[in-house]
Structure formats: structure tokens, C-alpha cells
Amino acid sequence: RNGRPPPDPNNLGLEAPSYDPRRDFQPPPLNGTALGQRDRGPCRSPGRVEPGNLTCYSCKLDFRPRNYKWDHPCLGRHSGLPVDTEYLVACGPNDKYCRAERTEVNGILILLTRECTDECYYGCRPKGFGINFESCAQCCNSHACNDMYPESAASVPSVSRVVVGWYLVILGFCLF
Secondary structure, eight states: OOSOOOOOTTSTTOOOOOOOHHHHSBOOOOSSSOSSSOOOSTTOOSSOOOTTSOEEEOEEEEOSSSOOOTTOTTTGGGGTSOOOGGGEEEOOTTOOEEEEEEEEETTEEEEEEEEEESSOOBEEEEEOSSSOEEEEEEEEOSTTOTTSOOOOGGGSOOHHHHHHHHHHHHHHHHHO
16 A cells, blocks of 8 residues: 555666655545535535445556556556446545546556555656656545546646637637
8 A cells, every 4th residue: 555566677777766755746625525526427425434344446457568458457447448346345444535547658548446545645747858657646425436447637627728719719709
């Protein structure tokens, strides 16, 4: 659970950078709802789940030593398929969150982890010089909610950009 993958002799020097989750991620708000806009879909419950009573997907994919497998049952929504329910586990008595974390190198997925956790730090942390690493994590606290593919903040359009975009489109039609 320390967030660091074990050294891999087959990774061609592309070992994921070490990090301190307390330094690199922000703690989620404890407001009793699922985090990161996760209360959507048939399996989401809007209420808080008590520790020791949570189920999460638990799997880890490491594509560094092997070829990318787009239809792997742990990938889930990233591949357009659901995460296989065989990966659902009962979390420990102190686990309060489900977490999903992805790591990309120069935009290519190399690691994906889904797990139960007692502390969750979410957000993205870009790293690298020449070879760009980006790790993004998302957390939630309802049953089987960590089927998401953690998005980079840069890839999620903000409301202000959408509003400005529509304003420019309408203005363009009015002028021509």
C-alpha cells in the first residue's frame, strides 16, 4: 500500500517515480458522499458506507513488462467494458475508500491500480524531464465505485470554457 511498484528488471529504466502521497495528493473532503462525482449509475449509493462494510474493485495492471491488453477485465470504462465483478472484494475494517490510480508515461498507460484504502489522496501529479510521468488518483466511498478511469484535470473541460465556447459560436453566427 505504499504506492510504489516493486523494481522490475524488464521495465527498461521506466520505473515509476517515487512519491509521498501526503505530499503529492490532496485529501478528499469528508462530506459523506462519494467523491470525484461518482454518485452516478445503478451501483452508486449517495450515502456514506461505514468502514468495514465496503466493497471495492481490487486489481493491479502493470504494462511495463508486457504488451498492453485493451480488453483486460481490470481496465473497465477505459476500454469501454465494465470492470469484471470477480475483482470485487470486501474491504478491511479500517478501509473507508475505494481508489483507482493510473500512471502514464508520455501519454501511454503503464500502471492501473484499483483498491480499498483507509486514506485517500486524490489528484494528479505530473513528473519527469523529457520522459513525462503523470499519475492520477480518484477516490470514492460507495460500493463498487472505483470502476472509473482517473482523468487528468487538463482533460476535463471546465464550465467556463464551455460557456465561452458557446458564446463564441453564437457570436459567430450573429456576425455572419
